[in-house]
Amino acid sequence: MAQGLSKNHRQLDLAEAIAKRWHWKVNVSCDTALSQCYVECDRNQLLELCRWLIDDMDYALGSLIVEETNENWLLRYVFYGEPDSEAVHLGLRLDKAEKTTVPSISPIIHAADWQEREAWDLFGLRFEGHPRLIDIVRHEAWPAEIYPMRKNFDGSQPGPHPPVERPFQPYHVVQAPGAFLMPIGPVFSDAAESALFLLESVGEDVIRIWPRFFYKFRGVEKIAEGQAVDRVLLLAERFSGTSSFAHSLAFCQAVEAICRVDLPSRAQALRIVFAELERFRHHVAAIAGICNSTALAVATSQAGILEEEALRLSGTLTGHRYLFGLNKPGGVTLDLNDRQCEDLSSGVQAIFLKLARLYDLLRYSSSFLDRLEEVGMVTKDQARNYGLVGPIARASGLARDLRQVLPYALYSEISFEVPQEEEGDGYARLRLLFREAEQSAKILQKILSFLPPGEIAAREVALKPGAALGWAEAPRGATFHWVRLDEQGRVRRYHLTTPSFTNWHGFHFAAEDFAYQDFPIIMASFGLSNAECDR
Amino acid sequence: MWEWVWEGIRSGIVTTAYPAREETASGVSPGFPTDLPRTFAAAGEASVAASCCPTEALLSEDQQVVLREPRCIHCYRCLRQTETPLAWQWQGNYEWAVSPHPRVELAKKFGRSFRRSLHLRILDAGACGACLSEIEQLNKPYYNMHRLGFFVTPTPRDADVLVVAGPMTEHMRQPLLSAYEAMPTPKAVLALGACAIFGGVFGTSFASMGGVASLIPVDILVPGCPPPPLAILHALLALIGRVEPAACELNSSSPGGERGD
Numbered sequence: 001m002a003q004g005l006s007k008n009h010r011q012l013d014l015a016e017a018i019a020k021r022w023h024w025k026v027n028v029s030c031d032t033a034l035s036q037c038y039v040e041c042d043r044n045q046l047l048e049l050c051r052w053l054i055d056d057m058d059y060a061l062g063s064l065i066v067e068e069t070n071e072n073w074l075l076r077y078v079f080y081g082e083p084d085s086e087a088v089h090l091g092l093r094l095d096k097a098e099k100t101t102v103p104s105i106s107p108i109i110h111a112a113d114w115q116e117r118e119a120w121d122l123f124g125l126r127f128e129g130h131p132r133l134i135d136i137v138r139h140e141a142w143p144a145e146i147y148p149m150r151k152n153f154d155g156s157q158p159g160p161h162p163p164v165e166r167p168f169q170p171y172h173v174v175q176a177p178g179a180f181l182m183p184i185g186p187v188f189s190d191a192a193e194s195a196l197f198l199l200e201s202v203g204e205d206v207i208r209i210w211p212r213f214f215y216k217f218r219g220v221e222k223i224a225e226g227q228a229v230d231r232v233l234l235l236a237e238r239f240s241g242t243s244s245f246a247h248s249l250a251f252c253q254a255v256e257a258i259c260r261v262d263l264p265s266r267a268q269a270l271r272i273v274f275a276e277l278e279r280f281r282h283h284v285a286a287i288a289g290i291c292n293s294t295a296l297a298v299a300t301s302q303a304g305i306l307e308e309e310a311l312r313l314s315g316t317l318t319g320h321r322y323l324f325g326l327n328k329p330g331g332v333t334l335d336l337n338d339r340q341c342e343d344l345s346s347g348v349q350a351i352f353l354k355l356a357r358l359y360d361l362l363r364y365s366s367s368f369l370d371r372l373e374e375v376g377m378v379t380k381d382q383a384r385n386y387g388l389v390g391p392i393a394r395a396s397g398l399a400r401d402l403r404q405v406l407p408y409a410l411y412s413e414i415s416f417e418v419p420q421e422e423e424g425d426g427y428a429r430l431r432l433l434f435r436e437a438e439q440s441a442k443i444l445q446k447i448l449s450f451l452p453p454g455e456i457a458a459r460e461v462a463l464k465p466g467a468a469l470g471w472a473e474a475p476r477g478a479t480f481h482w483v484r485l486d487e488q489g490r491v492r493r494y495h496l497t498t499p500s501f502t503n504w505h506g507f508h509f510a511a512e513d514f515a516y517q518d519f520p521i522i523m524a525s526f527g528l529s530n531a532e533c534d535r
Numbered sequence: 536m537w538e539w540v541w542e543g544i545r546s547g548i549v550t551t552a553y554p555a556r557e558e559t560a561s562g563v564s565p566g567f568p569t570d571l572p573r574t575f576a577a578a579g580e581a582s583v584a585a586s587c588c589p590t591e592a593l594l595s596e597d598q599q600v601v602l603r604e605p606r607c608i609h610c611y612r613c614l615r616q617t618e619t620p621l622a623w624q625w626q627g628n629y630e631w632a633v634s635p636h637p638r639v640e641l642a643k644k645f646g647r648s649f650r651r652s653l654h655l656r657i658l659d660a661g662a663c664g665a666c667l668s669e670i671e672q673l674n675k676p677y678y679n680m681h682r683l684g685f686f687v688t689p690t691p692r693d694a695d696v697l698v699v700a701g702p703m704t705e706h707m708r709q710p711l712l713s714a715y716e717a718m719p720t721p722k723a724v725l726a727l728g729a730c731a732i733f734g735g736v737f738g739t740s741f742a743s744m745g746g747v748a749s750l751i752p753v754d755i756l757v758p759g760c761p762p763p764p765l766a767i768l769h770a771l772l773a774l775i776g777r778v779e780p781a782a783c784e785l786n787s788s789s790p791g792g793e794r795g796d
Contacts, residue, residue: 148742215661220737324760
């Protein structure tokens with residue numbers, strides 16, 4: 001209770017500080033239940049507010065959400081900070097009738113660069129002062145004047161794709177004798193996901209890299225519109241299969257925030273169990289990917305064995321190897337009995353012991369370390385400027401984790417460590433994956449030993465109109481899901497900000513100025529998913 | 536380096552005995568509802584029972600509920616989320632690849648010469664990552680498809696089978712057609728997972744075309760979301776005539792089958 005009171009106080013202090021600083025010209029409101037401050041500002045104060053949040057308050061940009069109503073454009077900039085600080089939402093309302101532009105915040109916050117480009121591409125909103133407002137989602141076959149996320153665009157019909165007159169022509173930046181451009185993708189030689197990487201070089205080193213994504217654009221946000229919540233849940237769960245539980249969790253939490261549902265504590269504890277099991281499996285798979293990229297065959301096989309064992313463990317206990325079908329608004333669909341809890345705890349522990357053994361072998365294999373150390377560097381400043389999230393940011397010394405910053409489920413009641421490394425190279429990312437897997441195993445052991453008794457879902461979830469933000473720390477980093485429900489309980493707007501989208505933005509820091517043969521290793525040490533990025 | 540050699544030997548052989556013997560380990564497959572069709576007392580009851588399915592995999596015909604495996608996405612709603620849980624169980628089988636062609640034609644396509652060496656080209660047309668992760672498992676010790684003569688090849692010029700996952704996004708249309716055209720004949724197309732078969736949860740929309748059959752003819756379908764590695768192995772073996780594909784009626788209203796010629 002005392003904690004709740006001090007939280008309220010702190011939040012009011014923050015609200016007052018903002019109101020005072022802007023001479024009571026902005027409208028500030030607080031929502032303690034959601035731990036957020038909402039600031040309604042106009043276009044003149046936006047940049048100043050952003051600068052204050054980023055520079056003075058050390059906040060990071062989480063998401064930019066655009067909504068369309070009959071008369072207005074509603075923009076919402078979501079910021080989050082250090083642990084135990086509230087999220088700050090800046091709201092900007094623009095009249096649709098005046099053909100206005102939006103002031104771009106990208107010049108001061110690089111993290112907004114791709115988010116503004118996405119809003120430009122999907123809504124046709126022009127961001128004034130944006131350094132490079134070019135297509136990101138729509139590829140060349142899209143007619144220039146059709147913006148798929150606008151309400152007047154019918155997403156259910158096949159796309160308006162006339163035959164392409166001029167296929168995509170990458171442009172060269174590097175002008176030097178012997179300069180050449182090497183395209184990699186969109187179809188890769190193995191089971192890698194579709195994306196195109198254009199590497200410019202004059203010889204051995206990659207001088208400039210230009211990635212092109214959204215080959216896998218399935219328009220999840222658009223096809224969710226007008227659908228029932230339980231249908232959109234399937235989309236939230238299945239747009240990125242390797243982090244499905246985290247994303248369905250963020251979606252469910254948004255719906256629960258709208259409908260003000262209180263969850264039984266067993267449901268929340270089980271959510272932590274499944275989320276950490278997913279993180280554990282994901283990290284084992286990422287480690288296998290790094291071993292594979294360095295062509296260390298035995299280590300790849302060993303890590304592959306552990307990954308399959310984690311998949312089988314998930315399959316045995318939940319029915320599904322990738323933890324699909326476990327979440328629903330109001331709780332989870334599956335309970336674990338004492339025996340299963342024991343099996344899961346000991347199963348994860350056994351896999352972790354083998355993983356630790358593998359790690360010990362890896363860190364004494366000098367030929368392996370040579371490929372990772374001081375390769376693919378991302379500095380702390382770069383990570384902060386680009387708002388990088390997840391293991392990549394934490395390996396560069398930026399220890400932000402939504403489980404601590406904005407605790408959800410029961411994370412505020414269990415103690416765990418958020419590992420951090422300083423070097424920001426491939427080896428730091430590998431070490432971080434190991435340490436996070438260790439933490440997940442520990443959390444699982446702790447929480448499985450005393451699951452609170454009770455129901456596994458709220459009795460009833462009465463859908464109400466409204467909007468809320470749901471978030472989760474997915475295996476790859478912070479994800480934000482914005483959901484707006486209409487009067488009929490259908491989804492009116494669904495916006496996803498995913499860790500892969502956020503982190504691919506900073507990928508060029510790691511890949512530039514390194515040799516060609518390092519490229520696959522840098523990619524593997526980032527371990528990002530294009531399905532999660534492209535949506 | 537000797538530690539690695541020792542580590543490899545120490546862990547022994549974990550590879551499944553499939554197809555020589557059935558794999559009995561738990562957790563290798565998400566399974567499908569079993570014992571269908573199920574007969575209900577009234578036609579109304581049957582349609583209520585089938586209505587919990589979000590992808591119309593459960594179909595009510597008169598008083599019966601039947602399952603169309605190609606449309607099932609393992610959401611478990613018919614098992615866990617209906618008010619009166621339907622009394623069926625899920626079975627962890629995995630030999631469920633089906634073909635829109637008659638079996639004779641399927642066997643004729645490659646003949647005997649491909650039975651011990653088949654090269655695959657994997658194409659991601661918007662997959663969520665789970666299908667691709669399961670393919671990667673095929674290359675790893677537990678499934679090790681090399682022992683059966685299946686190889687992933689880096690170029691379509693060497694490929695015999697195009698493995699397509701994902702709901703066929705508009706943006707991947709051109710890369711897919713280019714890859715397909717570059718393949719030498721005889722060539723086959725394997726539609727991997729519910730998305731590649733009928734669009735999965737993404738369906739047909741402005742951004743995705745609802746399955747690969749809308750673009751190129753498909754020779755074998757592997758239901759599942761995602762299909763487990765053993766189901767993919769079964770499909771590949773069925774493609775070269777080493778095992779029987781599952782018996783499943785793919786009539787004209789069934790997904791994926793209509794354009795296969």
